[in-house]
Amino acid sequence: MSRRRLLQGTAALGGVIAFGTAVSASTTPAFAATVSRPDIMSTNDWGASAAQGSLPILTRRPTHLVIHHTTHVNSDDFSNAAAKEVARLIQRNHMTNGWADTGQQFTIARGGQMLEGRHGSLDAVVDGTRFIEGAHAYGFNDQSVGIEVDGMYTNDVPTDAQWSSLVHLSAYICQRYGLHVDRIIAHRDVPGAQTLCCGDAFYGKLSALRAEVASALANGVDGGSGPSGDYPTVRLGDEGDAVRRVQVTLDVIGHDPGVADGVFGPATEKALREYQSLLGTGVDGIAGPRTWGALATHHAAGSTVTSGDSGTEVEYLQRGLKASSGVDLATDGLFGDQTEAAVSAYQKARGLTVDGVAGAETWAALKHGQ
Numbered sequence: 001m002s003r004r005r006l007l008q009g010t011a012a013l014g015g016v017i018a019f020g021t022a023v024s025a026s027t028t029p030a031f032a033a034t035v036s037r038p039d040i041m042s043t044n045d046w047g048a049s050a051a052q053g054s055l056p057i058l059t060r061r062p063t064h065l066v067i068h069h070t071t072h073v074n075s076d077d078f079s080n081a082a083a084k085e086v087a088r089l090i091q092r093n094h095m096t097n098g099w100a101d102t103g104q105q106f107t108i109a110r111g112g113q114m115l116e117g118r119h120g121s122l123d124a125v126v127d128g129t130r131f132i133e134g135a136h137a138y139g140f141n142d143q144s145v146g147i148e149v150d151g152m153y154t155n156d157v158p159t160d161a162q163w164s165s166l167v168h169l170s171a172y173i174c175q176r177y178g179l180h181v182d183r184i185i186a187h188r189d190v191p192g193a194q195t196l197c198c199g200d201a202f203y204g205k206l207s208a209l210r211a212e213v214a215s216a217l218a219n220g221v222d223g224g225s226g227p228s229g230d231y232p233t234v235r236l237g238d239e240g241d242a243v244r245r246v247q248v249t250l251d252v253i254g255h256d257p258g259v260a261d262g263v264f265g266p267a268t269e270k271a272l273r274e275y276q277s278l279l280g281t282g283v284d285g286i287a288g289p290r291t292w293g294a295l296a297t298h299h300a301a302g303s304t305v306t307s308g309d310s311g312t313e314v315e316y317l318q319r320g321l322k323a324s325s326g327v328d329l330a331t332d333g334l335f336g337d338q339t340e341a342a343v344s345a346y347q348k349a350r351g352l353t354v355d356g357v358a359g360a361e362t363w364a365a366l367k368h369g370q
Protein backbone atom coordinates (compact mmCIF):
# COMPACT_ATOMS: atom_id res chain seq x y z
CA MET A 1 0.00 0.00 0.00
CA SER A 2 1.28 3.42 -0.84
CA ARG A 3 1.81 6.07 1.79
CA ARG A 4 -0.77 8.16 -0.03
CA ARG A 5 -3.49 5.62 0.61
CA LEU A 6 -2.44 5.22 4.21
CA LEU A 7 -2.46 8.94 4.81
CA GLN A 8 -5.83 9.38 3.16
CA GLY A 9 -7.24 6.71 5.38
CA THR A 10 -5.79 8.35 8.44
CA ALA A 11 -7.14 11.75 7.46
CA ALA A 12 -10.67 10.42 7.65
CA LEU A 13 -10.40 9.29 11.23
CA GLY A 14 -11.80 12.48 12.65
CA GLY A 15 -15.19 11.52 11.29
CA VAL A 16 -18.16 11.52 13.57
CA ILE A 17 -20.18 8.37 13.91
CA ALA A 18 -23.69 9.28 13.05
CA PHE A 19 -25.97 6.88 14.87
CA GLY A 20 -26.46 4.34 17.60
CA THR A 21 -25.85 5.21 21.20
CA ALA A 22 -24.48 1.76 21.94
CA VAL A 23 -21.89 2.07 19.20
CA SER A 24 -18.39 2.66 20.48
CA ALA A 25 -16.61 5.77 19.34
CA SER A 26 -13.89 3.74 17.75
CA THR A 27 -11.62 5.66 15.44
CA THR A 28 -11.05 2.61 13.31
CA PRO A 29 -12.36 2.55 9.75
CA ALA A 30 -14.99 -0.07 9.24
CA PHE A 31 -13.78 -2.17 6.43
CA ALA A 32 -11.52 -5.15 6.68
CA ALA A 33 -9.81 -6.17 3.49
CA THR A 34 -7.10 -8.71 2.91
CA VAL A 35 -3.63 -7.56 3.90
CA SER A 36 -1.06 -9.22 1.69
CA ARG A 37 1.60 -11.39 3.27
CA PRO A 38 4.70 -9.24 3.79
CA ASP A 39 8.05 -10.30 2.43
CA ILE A 40 9.78 -11.48 5.59
CA MET A 41 13.29 -12.95 5.71
CA SER A 42 13.16 -16.27 7.53
CA THR A 43 15.72 -17.39 10.08
CA ASN A 44 17.19 -19.50 7.26
CA ASP A 45 17.48 -16.47 5.01
CA TRP A 46 19.59 -14.51 7.46
CA GLY A 47 21.68 -17.41 8.67
CA ALA A 48 20.41 -17.87 12.19
CA SER A 49 22.13 -20.28 14.53
CA ALA A 50 20.04 -23.18 15.76
CA ALA A 51 18.03 -22.49 18.89
CA GLN A 52 19.35 -23.93 22.14
CA GLY A 53 16.68 -26.28 23.38
CA SER A 54 13.05 -26.36 22.49
CA LEU A 55 10.89 -23.31 21.98
CA PRO A 56 7.39 -23.45 23.50
CA ILE A 57 4.65 -23.44 20.87
CA LEU A 58 1.46 -21.95 22.27
CA THR A 59 -1.55 -23.36 20.44
CA ARG A 60 -3.65 -20.24 20.76
CA ARG A 61 -3.57 -16.70 19.47
CA PRO A 62 -1.67 -13.92 21.21
CA THR A 63 -3.76 -11.16 22.76
CA HIS A 64 -1.32 -8.30 22.11
CA LEU A 65 1.37 -7.09 19.78
CA VAL A 66 4.25 -5.40 21.63
CA ILE A 67 6.48 -2.84 19.92
CA HIS A 68 10.14 -2.40 20.93
CA HIS A 69 13.25 -0.55 19.87
CA THR A 70 16.61 -2.32 20.01
CA THR A 71 18.47 0.78 21.35
CA HIS A 72 21.23 0.12 18.82
CA VAL A 73 22.90 3.17 17.28
CA ASN A 74 20.83 4.43 14.32
CA SER A 75 22.80 3.09 11.39
CA ASP A 76 22.69 4.64 7.92
CA ASP A 77 23.47 1.29 6.33
CA PHE A 78 20.10 0.29 4.88
CA SER A 79 21.40 -2.74 2.96
CA ASN A 80 20.09 -6.29 3.14
CA ALA A 81 23.52 -7.36 4.37
CA ALA A 82 23.22 -4.97 7.31
CA ALA A 83 19.72 -6.24 8.04
CA LYS A 84 20.91 -9.84 8.22
CA GLU A 85 23.89 -8.84 10.34
CA VAL A 86 21.72 -7.07 12.89
CA ALA A 87 19.46 -10.14 13.13
CA ARG A 88 22.51 -12.31 13.83
CA LEU A 89 23.84 -9.77 16.35
CA ILE A 90 20.53 -9.75 18.25
CA GLN A 91 20.42 -13.53 18.31
CA ARG A 92 24.00 -13.75 19.64
CA ASN A 93 23.27 -11.19 22.34
CA HIS A 94 20.05 -12.84 23.40
CA MET A 95 21.59 -16.29 23.53
CA THR A 96 24.41 -14.84 25.63
CA ASN A 97 21.64 -13.91 28.10
CA GLY A 98 21.01 -17.62 28.37
CA TRP A 99 17.87 -17.43 26.22
CA ALA A 100 17.12 -20.27 23.83
CA ASP A 101 16.94 -18.04 20.77
CA THR A 102 16.23 -14.48 19.64
CA GLY A 103 13.74 -13.02 22.11
CA GLN A 104 11.29 -11.33 19.76
CA GLN A 105 9.27 -12.92 16.99
CA PHE A 106 10.06 -10.26 14.37
CA THR A 107 12.63 -7.58 13.63
CA ILE A 108 12.51 -4.56 11.34
CA ALA A 109 15.94 -3.40 10.17
CA ARG A 110 16.89 0.19 9.44
CA GLY A 111 16.34 -0.29 5.72
CA GLY A 112 12.81 -1.54 6.37
CA GLN A 113 13.64 -5.21 5.92
CA MET A 114 11.34 -7.50 7.91
CA LEU A 115 12.99 -10.52 9.49
CA GLU A 116 11.81 -13.48 11.46
CA GLY A 117 13.34 -13.41 14.95
CA ARG A 118 12.59 -16.49 16.98
CA HIS A 119 12.52 -19.71 14.92
CA GLY A 120 9.08 -20.79 13.81
CA SER A 121 7.43 -17.39 14.26
CA LEU A 122 6.85 -16.85 10.55
CA ASP A 123 5.07 -20.16 9.95
CA ALA A 124 3.06 -19.59 13.11
CA VAL A 125 1.69 -16.20 12.08
CA VAL A 126 0.88 -17.44 8.58
CA ASP A 127 -1.06 -20.26 10.21
CA GLY A 128 -2.74 -17.77 12.52
CA THR A 129 -3.71 -20.17 15.29
CA ARG A 130 -0.49 -20.45 17.25
CA PHE A 131 2.62 -18.50 18.22
CA ILE A 132 6.09 -19.24 19.49
CA GLU A 133 6.51 -18.06 23.08
CA GLY A 134 9.24 -15.44 23.00
CA ALA A 135 11.39 -13.55 25.50
CA HIS A 136 10.70 -9.88 24.85
CA ALA A 137 8.24 -8.69 27.50
CA TYR A 138 8.69 -10.12 30.98
CA GLY A 139 5.49 -11.59 32.43
CA PHE A 140 3.69 -11.10 29.12
CA ASN A 141 5.46 -13.51 26.81
CA ASP A 142 2.77 -16.16 26.98
CA GLN A 143 0.20 -13.81 25.50
CA SER A 144 2.01 -11.51 23.12
CA VAL A 145 4.24 -11.37 20.08
CA GLY A 146 6.91 -8.71 19.77
CA ILE A 147 8.44 -6.65 17.00
CA GLU A 148 11.89 -5.12 17.57
CA VAL A 149 12.41 -2.04 15.42
CA ASP A 150 16.16 -1.62 15.08
CA GLY A 151 17.47 1.68 16.41
CA MET A 152 17.26 4.10 19.34
CA TYR A 153 14.07 6.14 19.28
CA THR A 154 14.21 8.32 22.36
CA ASN A 155 14.69 11.45 20.24
CA ASP A 156 14.58 10.14 16.67
CA VAL A 157 11.80 8.19 14.99
CA PRO A 158 12.14 5.11 12.77
CA THR A 159 13.04 5.55 9.11
CA ASP A 160 10.23 5.89 6.57
CA ALA A 161 11.07 2.42 5.30
CA GLN A 162 10.82 1.01 8.81
CA TRP A 163 7.52 2.77 9.35
CA SER A 164 5.96 1.39 6.16
CA SER A 165 7.12 -2.10 7.06
CA LEU A 166 5.91 -1.74 10.62
CA VAL A 167 2.43 -0.77 9.42
CA HIS A 168 2.31 -3.66 6.97
CA LEU A 169 3.70 -6.27 9.37
CA SER A 170 1.48 -5.10 12.23
CA ALA A 171 -1.58 -5.18 9.99
CA TYR A 172 -0.72 -8.67 8.85
CA ILE A 173 -0.21 -9.88 12.42
CA CYS A 174 -3.50 -8.27 13.50
CA GLN A 175 -5.30 -9.87 10.59
CA ARG A 176 -3.86 -13.34 11.06
CA TYR A 177 -4.45 -13.35 14.81
CA GLY A 178 -7.72 -11.42 14.79
CA LEU A 179 -6.25 -8.65 16.94
CA HIS A 180 -7.95 -5.27 17.28
CA VAL A 181 -5.55 -2.38 16.64
CA ASP A 182 -6.00 -1.27 20.25
CA ARG A 183 -4.02 -4.39 21.15
CA ILE A 184 -0.88 -2.86 19.64
CA ILE A 185 1.07 -1.56 22.61
CA ALA A 186 4.59 -0.42 23.42
CA HIS A 187 6.84 -2.43 25.72
CA ARG A 188 6.42 0.26 28.41
CA ASP A 189 2.65 -0.36 28.36
CA VAL A 190 3.06 -3.99 29.40
CA PRO A 191 1.72 -4.45 32.96
CA GLY A 192 4.60 -4.16 35.42
CA ALA A 193 7.15 -3.21 32.78
CA GLN A 194 9.98 -1.00 33.97
CA THR A 195 11.30 0.31 30.70
CA LEU A 196 11.02 3.35 28.46
CA CYS A 197 11.02 1.08 25.39
CA CYS A 198 10.23 1.90 22.55
CA GLY A 199 11.66 5.38 23.23
CA ASP A 200 9.76 8.63 23.79
CA ALA A 201 9.78 9.83 20.18
CA PHE A 202 8.59 6.51 18.79
CA TYR A 203 6.12 6.07 21.64
CA GLY A 204 4.55 9.35 20.59
CA LYS A 205 3.70 7.75 17.27
CA LEU A 206 1.90 4.69 18.63
CA SER A 207 -1.56 6.14 18.10
CA ALA A 208 -0.60 7.04 14.53
CA LEU A 209 0.59 3.48 14.09
CA ARG A 210 -2.76 2.12 15.29
CA ALA A 211 -4.60 4.46 12.93
CA GLU A 212 -2.48 3.49 9.94
CA VAL A 213 -2.80 -0.19 10.74
CA ALA A 214 -6.56 0.24 11.01
CA SER A 215 -6.54 1.91 7.62
CA ALA A 216 -4.42 -0.88 6.18
CA LEU A 217 -6.87 -3.43 7.56
CA ALA A 218 -9.72 -1.40 6.11
CA ASN A 219 -8.29 -0.87 2.67
CA GLY A 220 -5.97 -3.80 2.25
CA VAL A 221 -2.26 -3.43 1.70
CA ASP A 222 -0.63 -3.36 -1.72
CA GLY A 223 -3.70 -2.00 -3.44
CA GLY A 224 -6.01 -3.85 -5.79
CA SER A 225 -9.67 -4.38 -5.18
CA GLY A 226 -9.25 -8.06 -4.36
CA PRO A 227 -11.58 -9.67 -1.90
CA SER A 228 -12.38 -6.30 -0.31
CA GLY A 229 -14.55 -5.60 -3.34
CA ASP A 230 -16.72 -8.63 -2.70
CA TYR A 231 -19.79 -8.53 -0.49
CA PRO A 232 -21.34 -11.98 -0.61
CA THR A 233 -24.29 -12.70 1.66
CA VAL A 234 -23.01 -14.67 4.66
CA ARG A 235 -24.88 -16.30 7.52
CA LEU A 236 -24.59 -18.82 10.35
CA GLY A 237 -22.46 -21.76 9.27
CA ASP A 238 -20.58 -19.94 6.51
CA GLU A 239 -16.80 -19.72 6.48
CA GLY A 240 -14.18 -17.69 4.70
CA ASP A 241 -12.66 -14.27 4.18
CA ALA A 242 -15.99 -12.48 3.86
CA VAL A 243 -17.03 -13.83 7.25
CA ARG A 244 -13.73 -12.70 8.71
CA ARG A 245 -14.34 -9.21 7.32
CA VAL A 246 -17.78 -9.08 8.88
CA GLN A 247 -16.29 -10.18 12.20
CA VAL A 248 -13.44 -7.69 12.21
CA THR A 249 -15.80 -4.91 11.21
CA LEU A 250 -18.30 -5.75 13.95
CA ASP A 251 -15.46 -5.89 16.45
CA VAL A 252 -14.11 -2.44 15.60
CA ILE A 253 -17.63 -1.04 15.77
CA GLY A 254 -18.03 -2.46 19.26
CA HIS A 255 -20.04 -5.67 18.88
CA ASP A 256 -18.14 -8.74 20.01
CA PRO A 257 -18.27 -11.47 17.34
CA GLY A 258 -15.82 -13.73 19.20
CA VAL A 259 -12.50 -14.57 17.59
CA ALA A 260 -12.30 -13.25 14.02
CA ASP A 261 -11.59 -16.70 12.66
CA GLY A 262 -13.67 -16.60 9.48
CA VAL A 263 -16.22 -19.01 10.91
CA PHE A 264 -19.74 -17.59 11.25
CA GLY A 265 -20.83 -19.04 14.58
CA PRO A 266 -23.47 -18.08 17.17
CA ALA A 267 -21.35 -15.28 18.68
CA THR A 268 -21.00 -13.65 15.28
CA GLU A 269 -24.70 -13.97 14.62
CA LYS A 270 -25.52 -12.44 17.99
CA ALA A 271 -23.17 -9.50 17.35
CA LEU A 272 -24.65 -8.97 13.90
CA ARG A 273 -28.19 -8.99 15.30
CA GLU A 274 -27.19 -6.38 17.88
CA TYR A 275 -25.80 -4.22 15.12
CA GLN A 276 -28.86 -4.65 12.92
CA SER A 277 -31.19 -3.72 15.76
CA LEU A 278 -29.40 -0.36 15.92
CA LEU A 279 -29.87 0.15 12.20
CA GLY A 280 -33.62 -0.20 12.57
CA THR A 281 -34.20 -1.91 9.25
CA GLY A 282 -34.87 -5.47 10.27
CA VAL A 283 -32.94 -8.04 12.26
CA ASP A 284 -32.18 -11.37 10.60
CA GLY A 285 -28.58 -12.12 11.64
CA ILE A 286 -27.58 -12.37 7.99
CA ALA A 287 -25.05 -10.07 6.33
CA GLY A 288 -26.82 -9.29 3.07
CA PRO A 289 -26.44 -6.32 0.72
CA ARG A 290 -28.00 -3.67 2.95
CA THR A 291 -26.17 -4.78 6.05
CA TRP A 292 -22.92 -4.84 4.09
CA GLY A 293 -23.71 -1.33 2.86
CA ALA A 294 -24.13 -0.14 6.44
CA LEU A 295 -20.95 -1.87 7.58
CA ALA A 296 -19.00 -0.41 4.67
CA THR A 297 -20.05 3.16 5.41
CA HIS A 298 -20.26 3.01 9.17
CA HIS A 299 -17.14 5.06 9.83
CA ALA A 300 -17.58 7.56 7.03
CA ALA A 301 -17.93 11.10 8.29
CA GLY A 302 -20.83 11.53 5.88
CA SER A 303 -19.59 14.77 4.39
CA THR A 304 -21.22 15.84 1.12
CA VAL A 305 -19.27 14.62 -1.88
CA THR A 306 -20.00 15.28 -5.50
CA SER A 307 -18.60 14.78 -8.99
CA GLY A 308 -14.92 15.72 -9.15
CA ASP A 309 -14.25 15.05 -5.46
CA SER A 310 -11.70 12.50 -4.33
CA GLY A 311 -10.51 10.93 -1.10
CA THR A 312 -11.47 8.57 1.62
CA GLU A 313 -15.07 9.76 1.92
CA VAL A 314 -15.59 8.98 -1.76
CA GLU A 315 -14.06 5.54 -1.22
CA TYR A 316 -16.45 4.85 1.65
CA LEU A 317 -19.32 5.97 -0.54
CA GLN A 318 -18.25 3.69 -3.38
CA ARG A 319 -17.90 0.72 -1.04
CA GLY A 320 -21.33 1.38 0.40
CA LEU A 321 -22.99 1.70 -3.00
CA LYS A 322 -21.24 -1.39 -4.28
CA ALA A 323 -22.13 -3.42 -1.21
CA SER A 324 -25.76 -2.35 -0.94
CA SER A 325 -26.64 -2.23 -4.65
CA GLY A 326 -24.30 -4.81 -6.14
CA VAL A 327 -23.29 -2.20 -8.71
CA ASP A 328 -19.98 -2.82 -10.48
CA LEU A 329 -18.08 0.21 -9.25
CA ALA A 330 -14.38 0.93 -8.73
CA THR A 331 -13.54 1.78 -5.10
CA ASP A 332 -10.75 4.16 -6.07
CA GLY A 333 -11.86 7.22 -4.14
CA LEU A 334 -12.42 9.22 -7.34
CA PHE A 335 -15.93 10.59 -7.81
CA GLY A 336 -16.45 10.37 -11.60
CA ASP A 337 -19.35 9.67 -13.93
CA GLN A 338 -19.78 6.07 -12.81
CA THR A 339 -19.99 7.03 -9.16
CA GLU A 340 -22.46 9.79 -9.96
CA ALA A 341 -24.62 7.34 -11.91
CA ALA A 342 -24.46 4.86 -9.05
CA VAL A 343 -25.51 7.53 -6.54
CA SER A 344 -28.45 8.55 -8.74
CA ALA A 345 -29.55 4.95 -9.20
CA TYR A 346 -29.33 4.35 -5.46
CA GLN A 347 -31.32 7.49 -4.71
CA LYS A 348 -33.99 6.56 -7.23
CA ALA A 349 -34.34 3.02 -5.91
CA ARG A 350 -34.68 4.27 -2.32
CA GLY A 351 -37.14 7.05 -3.10
CA LEU A 352 -34.69 9.82 -2.24
CA THR A 353 -34.15 13.10 -4.05
CA VAL A 354 -32.23 12.16 -7.21
CA ASP A 355 -29.34 14.61 -7.70
CA GLY A 356 -26.26 12.37 -7.95
CA VAL A 357 -24.74 14.11 -4.95
CA ALA A 358 -24.02 12.19 -1.73
CA GLY A 359 -25.38 14.46 0.97
CA ALA A 360 -26.87 13.88 4.39
CA GLU A 361 -29.94 12.01 3.13
CA THR A 362 -27.97 9.56 1.00
CA TRP A 363 -25.38 8.91 3.69
CA ALA A 364 -28.08 8.34 6.30
CA ALA A 365 -29.77 5.80 4.05
CA LEU A 366 -26.53 3.92 3.45
CA LYS A 367 -25.48 3.97 7.08
CA HIS A 368 -28.87 2.69 8.19
CA GLY A 369 -28.84 -0.23 5.79
CA GLN A 370 -31.50 1.09 3.46
Ligand SMILES: [Zn+2]
Residues within 6 Å of the ligand: 067, 068, 069, 136, 187, 195, 197, 198
Ligand atom coordinates in the same frame (compact mmCIF):
# COMPACT_ATOMS: atom_id res chain seq x y z
ZN1 LIG B 1 11.39 -3.50 24.61
